[in-house]
Amino acid sequence: MSTGTPGGFWGPDETGHFVSGDVQWGGRFMPEALIAELDELTAVWTDAMADPEFLDEFARLLREYAGVPSLLYEATRLSEHAGARILLKREDLNHTGAHKIRNVLGQALLAKRMGKTRLIAETGAGQHGVATATAAAYLGLECAVYMGKVDTERQALNVARMNLLGAEVIAVDSGSMTLKDAINEAIRDWVASVEHTAYCFGTAAGPHPFPAMVRDFCRGIGDEARVQVLEQFGALPDIVTACVGGGSNAIGMFTAFLDDADVRIVGFEAGGDGVETPRHAATIHAGEVGVLHGARTYVLQDEDGQTIESHSISAGLDYPGVGPQHSQLAHLGRADYQPVTDAEAMDALALLARTEGIICAIESAHAVAGSLRLAAENPGATILINLSGRGDKDMGTAIEWFGLASSDVDPGETPGGAR
Amino acid sequence: MTASSTAAFATARAEGRAALVGYLPAGFPDVPGSIEAMKTMVDAGCDVIEIGLPYSDPVMDGPTIQAAAQQALEGGVRTQDVLRAVEAVAATGTPTLIMTYWNPVERYGVERFARDLANAGGAGLITPDLTPDSGGAWIAAADAHDLDKVFLVAPSSTDARLEMTTRACRGFVYATAVMGVTGARASTSDLAGPLVARTKATVAGWGGDLPVGVGLGVSNGDQAAEVAGYADAVIVGSAFVRPLLDAGSDRAAGLAALRALTEDLARGVRAG
Numbered sequence: 001m002s003t004g005t006p007g008g009f010w011g012p013d014e015t016g017h018f019v020s021g022d023v024q025w026g027g028r029f030m031p032e033a034l035i036a037e038l039d040e041l042t043a044v045w046t047d048a049m050a051d052p053e054f055l056d057e058f059a060r061l062l063r064e065y066a067g068v069p070s071l072l073y074e075a076t077r078l079s080e081h082a083g084a085r086i087l088l089k090r091e092d093l094n095h096t097g098a099h100k101i102r103n104v105l106g107q108a109l110l111a112k113r114m115g116k117t118r119l120i121a122e123t124g125a126g127q128h129g130v131a132t133a134t135a136a137a138y139l140g141l142e143c144a145v146y147m148g149k150v151d152t153e154r155q156a157l158n159v160a161r162m163n164l165l166g167a168e169v170i171a172v173d174s175g176s177m178t179l180k181d182a183i184n185e186a187i188r189d190w191v192a193s194v195e196h197t198a199y200c201f202g203t204a205a206g207p208h209p210f211p212a213m214v215r216d217f218c219r220g221i222g223d224e225a226r227v228q229v230l231e232q233f234g235a236l237p238d239i240v241t242a243c244v245g246g247g248s249n250a251i252g253m254f255t256a257f258l259d260d261a262d263v264r265i266v267g268f269e270a271g272g273d274g275v276e277t278p279r280h281a282a283t284i285h286a287g288e289v290g291v292l293h294g295a296r297t298y299v300l301q302d303e304d305g306q307t308i309e310s311h312s313i314s315a316g317l318d319y320p321g322v323g324p325q326h327s328q329l330a331h332l333g334r335a336d337y338q339p340v341t342d343a344e345a346m347d348a349l350a351l352l353a354r355t356e357g358i359i360c361a362i363e364s365a366h367a368v369a370g371s372l373r374l375a376a377e378n379p380g381a382t383i384l385i386n387l388s389g390r391g392d393k394d395m396g397t398a399i400e401w402f403g404l405a406s407s408d409v410d411p412g413e414t415p416g417g418a419r
Numbered sequence: 420m421t422a423s424s425t426a427a428f429a430t431a432r433a434e435g436r437a438a439l440v441g442y443l444p445a446g447f448p449d450v451p452g453s454i455e456a457m458k459t460m461v462d463a464g465c466d467v468i469e470i471g472l473p474y475s476d477p478v479m480d481g482p483t484i485q486a487a488a489q490q491a492l493e494g495g496v497r498t499q500d501v502l503r504a505v506e507a508v509a510a511t512g513t514p515t516l517i518m519t520y521w522n523p524v525e526r527y528g529v530e531r532f533a534r535d536l537a538n539a540g541g542a543g544l545i546t547p548d549l550t551p552d553s554g555g556a557w558i559a560a561a562d563a564h565d566l567d568k569v570f571l572v573a574p575s576s577t578d579a580r581l582e583m584t585t586r587a588c589r590g591f592v593y594a595t596a597v598m599g600v601t602g603a604r605a606s607t608s609d610l611a612g613p614l615v616a617r618t619k620a621t622v623a624g625w626g627g628d629l630p631v632g633v634g635l636g637v638s639n640g641d642q643a644a645e646v647a648g649y650a651d652a653v654i655v656g657s658a659f660v661r662p663l664l665d666a667g668s669d670r671a672a673g674l675a676a677l678r679a680l681t682e683d684l685a686r687g688v689r690a691g
């Protein structure tokens with residue numbers, strides 16, 4: 001097996017498809033008006049990835065501006081609690097607070113290379129929007145961010161950050177008023193503005209080349225972690241995990257390990273109120289093959305192919321589709337994908353805070369929660385978790401969930417005593 | 420007998436005018452209401468009808484069509500209802516196509532969709548987010564069932580893509596005259612004329628004979644006349660939805676406004 005570069009075993013092929021058996025995942029189901037631009041973007045990206053100057057500039061920005069490589073941290077107290085060795089890839093420590101900055105810096109540099117003057121983005125949790133607004137400020141580009149109205153409310157802090165960074169935040173009140181509708185609205189903007197505007201897509205989904213391009217800009221997560229884990233612990237982890245919304249942090253982590261046949265790969269989707277209820281975002285677990293936002297992938301949809309609204313306590317996972325390569329990996333059986341409920345994620349968030357002094361994003365807490373489950377099933381295993389982001393943005397939700405506004409509440413048992 | 424839209428374009432051409440193609444989503448304001456509205460459009464001068472199959476994530480549509488589609492979906496419209504609407508409208512003898520995003524077709528089953536559309540008397544399908552290079556399955560099914568395949572071209576289409584797309588079309592080719600989503604516009608686009616000219620030159624270049632329809636933004640007879648000056652068909656969508664949205668529960672008022680608008684547009688395509 002070769003590594004995950006275009007044309008390699010994992011794909012995509014020339015037409016942007018990730019193949020598994022007789023299914024061609026991904027592709028490009030998009031209006032003709034955008035096809036020329038997607039072709040152009042594919043060409044510019046391919047060219048840039050072979051240009052040492054571009055790669056140096058990208059690496060320099062990541063290092064000097066974004067604080068990458070992020071640390072690999074052994075969470076000893078959490079490990080004790082879990083009964084397995086838990087390693088955290090600390091993407092929460094990156095500039096702007098999540099893995100998203102990697103993808104955004106890559107795409108913003110491409111936008112500059114293409115002579116664009118304006119960046120647009122969709123955002124769920126606001127992390128991608130903040131990262132895009134940050135890159136736009138850094139490079140002197142105009143910026144507009146589409147965000148579902150529901151999400152502007154539950155991630156108000158990030159709305160303020162984007163505004164402060166000089167971006168226009170447009171609250172989207174169509175459909176479910178969450179991430180999927182923000183993507184719809186950003187595509188509508190792009191059809192009309194494509195001449196001078198780059199669509200800085202926030203996850204490894206959408207039409208070709210986005211799934212592969214976003215993956216390749218994020219794959220430093222796994223590439224770094226693989227080196228770090230070998231250096232620090234002398235062996236590969238038994239299991240590698242991440243949360244999966246559209247799938248950028250997960251594919252960024254997984255790619256380095258795809259060819260390591262002994263490493264188990266597990267993605268955690270938002271189980272919301274539970275996959276037995278209609279309120280969840282467990283797309284791979286409960287969805288069916290379809291086309292959403294330009295790609296063939298698993299989709300939460302009804303009998304007629306209408307998208308079903310997803311639900312998750314975390315805005316960043318609240319998406320009824322998923323990046324096409326995750327569908328491929330699931331279909332091939334190379335990775336498996338499991339749901340984690342809101343309650344499990346919030347318990348894990350509190351546990352990580354109490355045991356390690358790390359408040360992670362609710363998205364990332366899904367990966368922690370799922371990994372705790374895996375730890376119980378695999379005592380003594382080494383589990384590498386991508387801690388994709390920090391939780392500052394989620395304090396409003398946490399206050400409400402844990403009732404933190406009053407002084408006498410304890411958000412979960414405190415495991416163990418002093419360190 | 421084929422239900423293709425080709426005959427309607429030939430008739431218009433013989434009369435020395437452009438054809439008027441009208442769009443409404445099925446199920447808006449409800450299924451019987453949409454059928455009645457489309458029959459009114461036929462009666463008042465539409466040469467071809469496009470029935471929208473509402474989709475939850477219509478990325479090429481502006482607020483007007485989004486609102487209508489959302490209302491239709493909230494009303495519970497199903498793919499089967501859309502096929503029934505096709506049957507009712509096609510029974511008037513006016514060529515009737517479905518226009519929809521790809522996922523509902525794939526979900527229904529591509530071959531089954533083509534078969535049921537043909538059985539309903541439908542002329543074919545317009546696919547705003549399916550280009551011929553991604554549309555192999557649809558092209559095969561449409562050909563097997565003798566259906567029109569209407570793909571879109573845009574001002575941004577390269578010459579190579581214009582040729583690839585027009586070669587894959589049957590019935591007509593849909594030229595999106597503006598870079599943007601659907602919605603009535605105050606003035607017609609200055610990108611439309613050059614796009615139609617390029618498209619016609621491309622078709623002539625490969626020795627084809629394919630009518631070019633222009634859509635996106637036309638809302639009155641004067642604009643229709645302007646577009647009819649260079650295009651084979653004037654395609655109108657949002658403007659037909661608007662009077663029905665505005666009339667709300669006063670269905671009679673909505674239909675009267677729809678009829679007046681259709682007559683104005685029908686005059687326009689004859690004045691071009």
Ligand SMILES: Cc1ncc(COP(=O)(O)O)c(C=O)c1O
Pocket residue numbers: 098099124125126127128202203204243244245246247248249250315316317361363364388389390
């Ligand atoms: C911290 C964090 N993790 C994960 C995600 C989910 O996105 P993805 O699945 O693309 O990594 C988000 C999205 O906003 C996020 O902010």
